[in-house]
Amino acid sequence: MSITRSSTLSVARPGAAGAPTLEPGLRDVRAAVRGAVSEPSRAAAIELLARSSYPNRHRDLEHVLEDDEAPSRLRYRAAISLPRADPVAASEILVAATRIRDRRVLAGVMRALGQVGGREALDAIERALPSTEGTARAHAEFAALLIAHRLGLDGFDAPAPAAGELIEMAADHGRRLHVRRAPSATAERCVTDLGSRPYGIELDPDASYEFRCDRCSGAVMRNRAFTRGDALETLGRRKALFAIGALRDDSTGSYTAAAVFLTSPAADAGRVRISVHLTNGERVFAGEASVSDGAARWSLAAVKRLGAFPVRAEGTFEDGKLEIDLAASGTRILRKIAPVPLERGAARNPPGHPVQGGRAPA
Amino acid sequence: MESLGPYLDCLGLPGPRRIVNDFFGLGRVPRGETVSLRAHMRRVRGPRLLHVNMIRIGFDTLAAPRRGAAEREIDLVVHRTRQIYDQIQLGIARVQHWVIPPAQAGGFADIGSDGEADDLADRFSVPNDGVDGFMVLTYAGSRIGSARPSGCDKDGKDSAVVVEIEQGDDELTATAFAHELGHFLGVSGHSSDPENLMFSGPNGRRINSSQAATMLTHCFVTECSGLP
Numbered sequence: 381m382s383i384t385r386s387s388t389l390s391v392a393r394p395g396a397a398g399a400p401t402l403e404p405g406l407r408d409v410r411a412a413v414r415g416a417v418s419e420p421s422r423a424a425a426i427e428l429l430a431r432s433s434y435p436n437r438h439r440d441l442e443h444v445l446e447d448d449e450a451p452s453r454l455r456y457r458a459a460i461s462l463p464r465a466d467p468v469a470a471s472e473i474l475v476a477a478t479r480i481r482d483r484r485v486l487a488g489v490m491r492a493l494g495q496v497g498g499r500e501a502l503d504a505i506e507r508a509l510p511s512t513e514g515t516a517r518a519h520a521e522f523a524a525l526l527i528a529h530r531l532g533l534d535g536f537d538a539p540a541p542a543a544g545e546l547i548e549m550a551a552d553h554g555r556r557l558h559v560r561r562a563p564s565a566t567a568e569r570c571v572t573d574l575g576s577r578p579y580g581i582e583l584d585p586d587a588s589y590e591f592r593c594d595r596c597s598g599a600v601m602r603n604r605a606f607t608r609g610d611a612l613e614t615l616g617r618r619k620a621l622f623a624i625g626a627l628r629d630d631s632t633g634s635y636t637a638a639a640v641f642l643t644s645p646a647a648d649a650g651r652v653r654i655s656v657h658l659t660n661g662e663r664v665f666a667g668e669a670s671v672s673d674g675a676a677r678w679s680l681a682a683v684k685r686l687g688a689f690p691v692r693a694e695g696t697f698e699d700g701k702l703e704i705d706l707a708a709s710g711t712r713i714l715r716k717i718a719p720v721p722l723e724r725g726a727a728r729n730p731p732g733h734p735v736q737g738g739r740a741p742a
Numbered sequence: 743m744e745s746l747g748p749y750l751d752c753l754g755l756p757g758p759r760r761i762v763n764d765f766f767g768l769g770r771v772p773r774g775e776t777v778s779l780r781a782h783m784r785r786v787r788g789p790r791l792l793h794v795n796m797i798r799i800g801f802d803t804l805a806a807p808r809r810g811a812a813e814r815e816i817d818l819v820v821h822r823t824r825q826i827y828d829q830i831q832l833g834i835a836r837v838q839h840w841v842i843p844p845a846q847a848g849g850f851a852d853i854g855s856d857g858e859a860d861d862l863a864d865r866f867s868v869p870n871d872g873v874d875g876f877m878v879l880t881y882a883g884s885r886i887g888s889a890r891p892s893g894c895d896k897d898g899k900d901s902a903v904v905v906e907i908e909q910g911d912d913e914l915t916a917t918a919f920a921h922e923l924g925h926f927l928g929v930s931g932h933s934s935d936p937e938n939l940m941f942s943g944p945n946g947r948r949i950n951s952s953q954a955a956t957m958l959t960h961c962f963v964t965e966c967s968g969l970p
Contacts (some may be wrong), residue, residue: 427883484852491854515849718868719841719865720843
């Protein structure tokens, strides 16, 4: 399903003794990250370096991020690559970078902070929010939401779905999604691909599900902190980053994070709200769990929005064990937006030249 | 000289019409490359055609020089994709250009995961019979783009190609677009042959007979009937 960036240069991997080694090629990659050589491209070099195991690679990425003369696209890429390079060091670097005013770079900083940030990051985001606009603000708000749920902090709640905001789907409509407990090989592959503590949580490969629909497949990997017998009681009193949804690339078998499952205690006792967001913060599913006698019955449905398709899932949660009784999906998108025709030659006019003609958005 | 009118009519291209911009779907012919009107007419007349929509997201945020470079990159992508698919007699015929207005682009200019790419394909679609190809500014991680084997329903899920424009190597962008188009047309796996288009990295852009058989029978492959 994908083509990868140039892999003509080797990158360092940990040696047998566990000590990372600098293999031939990495020096060239680092030089390319600095822009000192033209091959590979700086963008490809940033990616290669982030994937390598060179111990201080976060410093190279920090240098790009802090370089006011570097193109925004490279500084953005450096920001989003930092969590993979070194989550702990990344948080410190990214907190300092919340003062950056370039909107695109700041969007990358906020996106990355959501994955690795702690209390200090949340404070920095709060300070930056009043002067942050556009996509950067959306990422900042989602980063705060992620951190608050990861740490179980008050404030930064996901909005409760309004009446009629969820897509109704009758139980006998839609196609059944194939859901089962993930085989150990699937779970281990997914945990490996998502990396160490993705979104700051430890995944439990023994508490995961895999799913398959018409043209996609993936897994729901649960936070190990909420797989014990007291999990339901904990979820009833604090926010949580409950699980990560991962999509599988069928051509390679690899997994990438696609969604986060957040829970928070509802105002009325005995209920827990569930909110599922894509990695860019877009809320795609919402629902609730009703708790009684130490067990919960939960349900999820798709949120009405452009590009949404019907989904319905329900099940139980007891003694830290999640059961999925039903999962079904519609096949039709509710409503798509038509792009606007680009007048030939318009793109070569100076910025601000209006796009002529065009179909009104659906 | 044969008239172009019937060809343009057959492709459903509205007037006024210009040869390079409309018939070839190029802003300009890429530097150092040539295009042949006769060859493209033959292509359009051929029994198997594929129409493509090139959809830009976030280009309004690029400074003028970079934006011009991105447009030239798209022209190269179109030109190379046409050359690559000529080898299996699949004519990339009508190429139209589109833009997602900034107010609707949201955070889609910078794709952070495959889930976001799927959501992009779910949210936007050109209401015609062409493959939607989204050109985004960045695609996070080791990938340059993505596409899933597509069904025939553009109102269904995941019916698009998504490719990054700012990865720094125009020829690799062209390879990536053609590669993802191969996935869209039903080739689900990767080739281990570095010469093959479906190899998961820079490659020799070859398409083997098995892949061709899959691609050529995809429901998006059409023909231009009614030419004299």
